[in-house]
Amino acid sequence: MAFWLFKSEPDVWGWDAQVAKGEVGEQWDGVRNYQARNNMRAMKLGEKGFFYHSRTGLEIVGIVEVCAEAHPDTTTDDPRWECVDVKALRPFTKPVTLETIKADPRLKDMVLVNNSRLSVQPVRDDEWRIICALGETEA
DNA sequence: GCCAACGTTGGC
DNA sequence: GCCAACGTTGGC
Numbered sequence: 001m002a003f004w005l006f007k008s009e010p011d012v013w014g015w016d017a018q019v020a021k022g023e024v025g026e027q028w029d030g031v032r033n034y035q036a037r038n039n040m041r042a043m044k045l046g047e048k049g050f051f052y053h054s055r056t057g058l059e060i061v062g063i064v065e066v067c068a069e070a071h072p073d074t075t076t077d078d079p080r081w082e083c084v085d086v087k088a089l090r091p092f093t094k095p096v097t098l099e100t101i102k103a104d105p106r107l108k109d110m111v112l113v114n115n116s117r118l119s120v121q122p123v124r125d126d127e128w129r130i131i132c133a134l135g136e137t138e139a
Numbered sequence: 140g141c142c143a144a145c146g147t148t149g150g151c
Numbered sequence: 152g153c154c155a156a157c158g159t160t161g162g163c
Contacts, residue, residue: 007161009160009161032147032159033160034146054160054161055160055162058161058162098162115144115145116144116145116160116161117144117160117161118145119160119161
């Protein structure tokens, strides 16, 4: 059971938009980066990921669950690009800011800190537990 | 809004 | 196959 992190600019696609899609969820489209795509290809049904607001917000606001494994991205005809579907699972009681993550030595290896440009990234089990605790939600 | 870091493209 | 040019991302 792997854990992930999805980044989105809230002005384009934010947590509220994700929640509005309910149980059906929505495809995580628009990814045009091989590393990010490969991460999505590796995702299994039911795996969980953090939902992070980039650019404005700079914080993890909730948890999403993969509700469909990788399939072609319908927003392009280019067969290279695939994406998964995710649905909102629960919000954090307290959003966890990038500042908090950077300040925590236990989280210094996070991709979020070291490769800020990767929009879909893996999260280690220990990182997952620490951030869930900081966000005051169950892991 | 700026710009550094990074990924991709395309000419050679 | 190299690498300069270009475009995009995202923190600040």
